Each structure stands twice: as C-alpha cells, then as structure tokens.
Amino acid sequence: MIVKKIPLIAPLLPHFSTPYCLLPIFSLFNFILFYYLKQMTSQLRDRIGQVFIIAYKESTELLEEAFKKEGLPCEVLRQKHQPEYKNYSSSYLCLLNHKQAWEKATKLEKPTLIVEADFVPVIGMGKLPIPFNPEDRDIGVAWLYTCAPQIYSVSEEGYAQGFSTSMVAYLITSLSAQYLIELAEEIQEKIGATNYSTWDSNVDSFLRARKLKNYVPFRNYGEHGGIPNPEHSKNGLSATHRADILYGKLAFMPLYAADRDRGQNYLSVRLQARFKGLARLVMGKYLRVPVLKGSSVPYRLLGFAVRRQLSIKL
Numbered sequence: 001m002i003v004k005k006i007p008l009i010a011p012l013l014p015h016f017s018t019p020y021c022l023l024p025i026f027s028l029f030n031f032i033l034f035y036y037l038k039q040m041t042s043q044l045r046d047r048i049g050q051v052f053i054i055a056y057k058e059s060t061e062l063l064e065e066a067f068k069k070e071g072l073p074c075e076v077l078r079q080k081h082q083p084e085y086k087n088y089s090s091s092y093l094c095l096l097n098h099k100q101a102w103e104k105a106t107k108l109e110k111p112t113l114i115v116e117a118d119f120v121p122v123i124g125m126g127k128l129p130i131p132f133n134p135e136d137r138d139i140g141v142a143w144l145y146t147c148a149p150q151i152y153s154v155s156e157e158g159y160a161q162g163f164s165t166s167m168v169a170y171l172i173t174s175l176s177a178q179y180l181i182e183l184a185e186e187i188q189e190k191i192g193a194t195n196y197s198t199w200d201s202n203v204d205s206f207l208r209a210r211k212l213k214n215y216v217p218f219r220n221y222g223e224h225g226g227i228p229n230p231e232h233s234k235n236g237l238s239a240t241h242r243a244d245i246l247y248g249k250l251a252f253m254p255l256y257a258a259d260r261d262r263g264q265n266y267l268s269v270r271l272q273a274r275f276k277g278l279a280r281l282v283m284g285k286y287l288r289v290p291v292l293k294g295s296s297v298p299y300r301l302l303g304f305a306v307r308r309q310l311s312i313k314l
Helices: 020-041 061-069 083-087 090-105 174-190 199-208 230-234 266-282 289-294 298-307
Strands: 050-055 074-078 112-116 119-121 139-143 147-154 160-165 169-172 213-216 222-224
Touching: 050 061, 050 090, 061 074, 061 119, 074 090, 090 112, 090 174, 112 119, 139 174, 139 199, 147 213, 147 289, 147 298, 160 199, 169 174, 174 199, 199 213, 289 298
Parallel strands: 050 074, 050 112, 139 213, 160 213
Antiparallel strands: 112 169, 119 222, 139 169, 147 160
C-alpha cells in the first residue's frame, strides 16, 4: 500500500503514516487546526499599523465608524482636485489616490491596510486572521477583497498565494509600497495620465517580478459597495464586481443597495455574486487545471478552493 506522511500531524505522531485515500480527511483537519491557531495569534487588528481610506467626495462616516469599532486606526485621504487633472482619465486619478497612500505606507513598520471609500467591511473584521505569515519579509500585496481571483499555491498553514485585480481593500508592507510607487511611475511613462489603464491588473505580475509573494484571502473581508462604473464598460470590462463569498454579515448596507434612485436589491446581488463564484470554481477559473496538475499538493489546493464556498452566508 502506498503511504505518505502528513507534515503537520507527523510532529505529533512521528511514526504515523496514512493511505492516500485518507489525505483529504487530514487535509481538512490541518486546515481547521491552523485556522483557529491563526485566529488566536494573527488577528488583523493586532498586525496592521494603519488603515488609509482613499476617497474623493464620497461619504466615509459609516466606514470610519465601522473601523473604529473593530479597533482599526483609520485616516481618510481625500484627493484634492488640481487644474491639471481636468483631462486625466478616472483610472489614472484613482492610481494617484492609491499612490498617496503608498507613499505614507513606506514610512510605517507594520503592514498597511488601504481601502477605497465604497468598501463595506464585515462585522468582526478586526478579529479575522491576517492572510499571510506575518513573520515573512517578502510580502507583496494581500487582497482582502478579490475580483476575478485565482490561487497558485497554498502553504501548509493555509495561506494562499494568488492573483486578483481591483484594489478595493488590500494590505501592503513598506517594501511593496515602494515598488508600487515605481509601478505608478511606469504607468505614467508608458500609458500616460489621460489614457485609460487596467493598472490594478498588473500589480500581481509587477510585484512577483521583484520576488515578492502576493496573497488572496480564504473569504472576502468585505464587499465592494460601489455602483456601476461606466468607464469600465466603455473599455470592454464588467461595470460591476462583487465579493464571491464573505466571511460574515456586513457592517452596513452597501451603496448599491442603499441608493434609492439607482439601488439594487441586496439579496439578488449577493446571490448573483455567489453563483458567479461557484461558476468560476466549476469552470476552472479560480483554480486552473494546469496549476492543479502541476502542484505537488493538489488536494490542498482543491480543498482550499472548495471549502471556501461551503457557507450558507451570502
């Protein structure tokens, strides 16, 4: 009979071996064990130094209040309109706003959480585990909200390296902030301030090229509450994106459901987002077949991808 030792259980039972058919069971045991260990030792509010809310004219009072309740110190960075901004694309203006936060993040010792003004956190966000090993020094970006996510690998501790686009809510370090400033300068030089760019889709490859690791969360720490963006539609992209699976109940109602004139039904939006997330899993977009086949621990990747969807929460 072919046997294989289970890395995380082996230290407890040094002579224990298990058939391959039992690997999924012990993989689930390992995940549950480390999930609770991470929650006890790596809570988000204990591991980050500052939250920056980037905004223009949007109201941020509810978001600020939610972060304060979670024990997360926050500061609002509002973009001040300048005469030269008149012909800038909205995507470039958004980049400039993020760059302002990156510049501040370079001066902080602990990781920085950056969120856009239309982010809606889940209740208890501050107690959720940070989605990477806080002792590592090669952290690039860790998305807390994902759009079109993919996973590349999952560590024994359950941390998933992967890809996402959209910078609605994410963690960075002082080192990765410096590299992101370089990305902003590159976008300005190669694409220009007046042209539309999907710069947020380049964050993953840009940081990985500099030997940093990027992480995606097990589930989303909040929702993108914004209304449809017409600029995305004009450039052939989806006008809206929502969290495929949330950690819990939202702290307050998103703008897309609270807006009386352009509002959408919250339940129907969340159901659509859940179905889309499940469809991406089944179609091999969240965990791509070549990645699964090329992994030395395929059960771990598949278990992560499936377990995250096993929730009745919208």
